[in-house]
């Protein structure tokens with residue numbers, strides 16, 4: 001089954017509304033008048049995920065282009081006393097279609113667990129959003145030889161009670177924590193090995209082979225203009241979740257072009 005490549009920019013806590021709208025203008029300018037990041041045929045889908053207060057400005061600026069817009073978190077409740085959180089309905093009202101869930105920075109700094117990732121994922125699906133669910137091991141876990149065990153625990157935890165049908169709206173991002181923002185990228189082989197492991201795991205978790213075959217698994221962690229082509233050429237790597245390089249329009253465009261050739 002051909003999986004459409006997804007190139008996703010995770011802007012993290014960068015770019016307020018004015019700067020975010022400008023960044024979208026700059027990204028669009030990289031493609032000229034005709035949008036070459038398109039949602040049809042072999043072209044990759046392109047997603048940008050700004051911070052909450054930047055979402056509306058970016059949605060407005062992206063209108064009429066092929067750029068998709070997503071958020072970086074979602075709460076599981078529809079509303080209520082959850083200071084600092086945001087609901088699916090609020091995200092929908094901003095016009096977003098995607099949401100990142102369980103990023104390692106959420107796990108590391110904000111107490112996100114496999115159980116809360118699962119709750120957030122259910123909320124995303126209930127609200128008709130496509131979820132990008134992040135998993136990945138720390139350096140200590142890799143050095144201890146527990147990468148697959150950690151990733152398996154995270155994938156099983158995130159996907160508890162999720163149906164094969166729901167999986168049509170789930171993307172998995174494998175992001176080794178030691179590669180995020182460090183400039184230390186996983187080798188093509190290291191990344192492919194874990195991606196193949198995750199796909200094999202999906203095969204055992206869902207009786208319909210359509211899930212393992214159809215679920216997109218992105219790589220994240222210091223993906224950039226120089227290393228994207230090698231990573232995206234791997235058979236089980238279906239795109240990238242890109243932090244730092246997604247804030248540089250020319251680099252982001254180079255990654256998208258590499259994805260078009262993959």
Ligand code: PGA
Pocket residue numbers: 010175179180181182183220221222223241242243244245
């Ligand atoms: P990075 O971030 O590309 O800056 O390493 C990736 C991510 O955290 O999603």
